[in-house]
Amino acid sequence: MSTILLRNLRVEADDYTLLADDAALPATGKLIVSYSRWQAEREALLASGRVIGVKIPNTIDIAGVLPEIADRPLIALDFPAFPDGRAYSQARLLAERFAYKGELRATGKAVVRDQIGFMVRCGFTSFELREGQDPAACLAAIHEFSVPYQQAADHAQPVFLRRRA
Amino acid sequence: MYQYDEYDQKLVDERVAQFRDQTRRYLAGELPDDEYRMLRLRNGLYVQRFAPMLRVAIPYGLLSSKQVRMLGHIARTYDKGYGHLTTRQNIQFNWPTLESVPDILADLASVQMHAIQTSGNCIRNFTSDHLAGVAADELVDPRPYCEIARQWATLHPEFNWLPRKFKIAISASTTDRAATRVHDIGVHIVRNEHGELGYTMYVGGGLGRTPIIGVKLRDFLPEADLLSYCEAVLRVYNRLGRRDNIYKARIKILVKETGPAKFAEMVEAEWAQIKDSYLKLTQADLDRVKQHFSQPRYDAAAADDSSYAAQLAAHPAFAAWTRRNLKAHRVPGYSAVFASLKAKGVAPGDIDAAQLDAVADLADRYSFGEVRVTHTQNLVFADVAQKDLYPLWQALAGIGLATPNIGLLTDVICCPGLDFCSLSNASSIAVAEEIFERFENLDDQHDIGDIKLNMSGCMNGCGHHSVGHIGILGVDKKGEEWYQITLGGSSSNDASLGDRTGPSVSRADIADAVQNLIETYLAERHSEDESFLDCYRRVGMAPFKTRLYAKVEAEA
Ligand code: HEM
Ligand code: SF4
Numbered sequence: 001m002s003t004i005l006l007r008n009l010r011v012e013a014d015d016y017t018l019l020a021d022d023a024a025l026p027a028t029g030k031l032i033v034s035y036s037r038w039q040a041e042r043e044a045l046l047a048s049g050r051v052i053g054v055k056i057p058n059t060i061d062i063a064g065v066l067p068e069i070a071d072r073p074l075i076a077l078d079f080p081a082f083p084d085g086r087a088y089s090q091a092r093l094l095a096e097r098f099a100y101k102g103e104l105r106a107t108g109k110a111v112v113r114d115q116i117g118f119m120v121r122c123g124f125t126s127f128e129l130r131e132g133q134d135p136a137a138c139l140a141a142i143h144e145f146s147v148p149y150q151q152a153a154d155h156a157q158p159v160f161l162r163r164r165a
Numbered sequence: 166m167y168q169y170d171e172y173d174q175k176l177v178d179e180r181v182a183q184f185r186d187q188t189r190r191y192l193a194g195e196l197p198d199d200e201y202r203m204l205r206l207r208n209g210l211y212v213q214r215f216a217p218m219l220r221v222a223i224p225y226g227l228l229s230s231k232q233v234r235m236l237g238h239i240a241r242t243y244d245k246g247y248g249h250l251t252t253r254q255n256i257q258f259n260w261p262t263l264e265s266v267p268d269i270l271a272d273l274a275s276v277q278m279h280a281i282q283t284s285g286n287c288i289r290n291f292t293s294d295h296l297a298g299v300a301a302d303e304l305v306d307p308r309p310y311c312e313i314a315r316q317w318a319t320l321h322p323e324f325n326w327l328p329r330k331f332k333i334a335i336s337a338s339t340t341d342r343a344a345t346r347v348h349d350i351g352v353h354i355v356r357n358e359h360g361e362l363g364y365t366m367y368v369g370g371g372l373g374r375t376p377i378i379g380v381k382l383r384d385f386l387p388e389a390d391l392l393s394y395c396e397a398v399l400r401v402y403n404r405l406g407r408r409d410n411i412y413k414a415r416i417k418i419l420v421k422e423t424g425p426a427k428f429a430e431m432v433e434a435e436w437a438q439i440k441d442s443y444l445k446l447t448q449a450d451l452d453r454v455k456q457h458f459s460q461p462r463y464d465a466a467a468a469d470d471s472s473y474a475a476q477l478a479a480h481p482a483f484a485a486w487t488r489r490n491l492k493a494h495r496v497p498g499y500s501a502v503f504a505s506l507k508a509k510g511v512a513p514g515d516i517d518a519a520q521l522d523a524v525a526d527l528a529d530r531y532s533f534g535e536v537r538v539t540h541t542q543n544l545v546f547a548d549v550a551q552k553d554l555y556p557l558w559q560a561l562a563g564i565g566l567a568t569p570n571i572g573l574l575t576d577v578i579c580c581p582g583l584d585f586c587s588l589s590n591a592s593s594i595a596v597a598e599e600i601f602e603r604f605e606n607l608d609d610q611h612d613i614g615d616i617k618l619n620m621s622g623c624m625n626g627c628g629h630h631s632v633g634h635i636g637i638l639g640v641d642k643k644g645e646e647w648y649q650i651t652l653g654g655s656s657s658n659d660a661s662l663g664d665r666t667g668p669s670v671s672r673a674d675i676a677d678a679v680q681n682l683i684e685t686y687l688a689e690r691h692s693e694d695e696s697f698l699d700c701y702r703r704v705g706m707a708p709f710k711t712r713l714y715a716k717v718e719a720e721a
Contacts, residue, residue, distance in 0.1 A: 085326025121322035
């Protein structure tokens, strides 16, 4: 079963393929490679002229690797377990501090309706839903809360600014 | 006190709807057990030894009479008729059914309350001084800062899935009554040499199985920068805190393993990036929240009353109560009044529905409609005029809340232990009961003076045993209940962890052991003015140890 992708607030076909580290480059299509492969083969991958995104482990310091990945059209951040929230911080740094404008994709075990609202707030723009998720319910969950207290990477106007107005 | 506006209300209402749906999905088998567990914890719902347990947030311990009545209603309607005040100024209900919890949360939302983030690996309820706004030794009222921080932490999108729970306490007085040094972040509101308000920031304190006193991370943080600095600490923690081992996941371990100096450097580097962002507090933001905590309309003539002096003279029991259960108030003619939840035959911190109703009425009649929860599991009526002290005492005595033992030996901090908690090794409530009986005589207690006896049923330390002047920790020895004793702990300004006396003592001997320690103190102290803690710090472990083990049969 192929994963369901939410992007731009709707269900979209995934135009990227995640490439295993030992797999050869397929002839066509957009690709996502692991960060380690990107590091090892960057010159060759760039020379291939293909559209290539990079998947970053959640243990990596975003500021440290930014120069290597800032120009990528897609960065995927991973939630290897439901309660492992490290990628939230990575996402905010990318989206807010480093003004990353490409596709910021959430992958892994936490990409479910019960967390997706937080992910949107932290700057993720696309979501590879975990298997078994109902995409309509996930979309609805994005709007579960209408009045955030904090300013973050989305464009929701936080309560403290509304009160200042 | 703080009043919700439409935004605050909307958020708690939406949270109830979200949790109702999560519970429905769980019961329908659509949400995996493990994930529902983590989601329900973030709504205060544990599943305990016998039943679910719901922890309701009482931000910085402050309640309106209307809220207290609602807690009574919840105790009566959904529980077995009582609740339990906790050491972080919250209240827990031990017997609700899981299915009823969404309704309870809806009831709470109707009086501007919630259970958001009272458990789970996220930022927990903010605690503060139970004498905030009335204490003579206070620099400014800490509650507006707590409320601002509470809002920042509520559903914080980045910090809801931390390595471990995260507790913050804010204090603004010379004497730390909020145990700030045993919190993940402890904030002391201070004034610098230029007269500017700001904060001294402590990080990495905590109890539990590796108790640690927090280290000072920054001497002076400007007033506007509270949230950005906390955000910097949390971001470093979220990134680097350990997730491989639950026992090493608290920020205290990260601070310790990284080294405080290096950790401070990382926080400062992160903070430098965000201190001038939207997180900076404006004077208008501060003023808007501060106006919710303006002083009540005190009676300027309160001190002119003469009935109080007459009643003191006429009623020795009343006079005895005023000596222990009143604290000085800033305004002449007023006192802060402690209602003791440490009565004979009642588990420390338990309060029933009838008492909650009565407390609400008394708050309306005598204390501007408000009451506070203390971290020692008692209640405070913070603004009582002197002419009202006698009728308040009578009313409290009528509902069993006038035990004159605040700060004395029987004012124990105690966790639920074997009676409710599935993690416990040993009972704590029953031991508290035995100690109560043994030291019930008030004259003896007065003679012993100020002392903190803290007790936990296992090393998770819910009963703050490691910072008790006397700490008692339940341990399991081949299925039997044993107790390890520590001396010399403190959670106040002179925060320290207690030292172990030696081998643990049996259930049969624990009350004798406490008595031996008390007798040693009475024999060793310089004078009545030397407290147990001061005496222990002066004479050290040796005399206590000798007497303790000479009389008590310790485990080999
Ligand atoms: C009966 C159900 C309870 C359970 C299962 C429970 C469980 C735990 C656990 C596992 C910890 C250790 C966390 C850690 O080390 O990171 C802990 C700590 C704590 N609990 Fe409880 N607890 C319960 C009730 C209570 C009650 C009734 C109180 C208040 C009277 C309380 C207050 C605390 C406090 C203050 C801590 C220490 C916080 C720190 O480590 O800094 N708990 N609890
Ligand atoms: S200290 Fe242990 S026994 Fe007591 S409530 Fe906490 S977890 Fe349970």
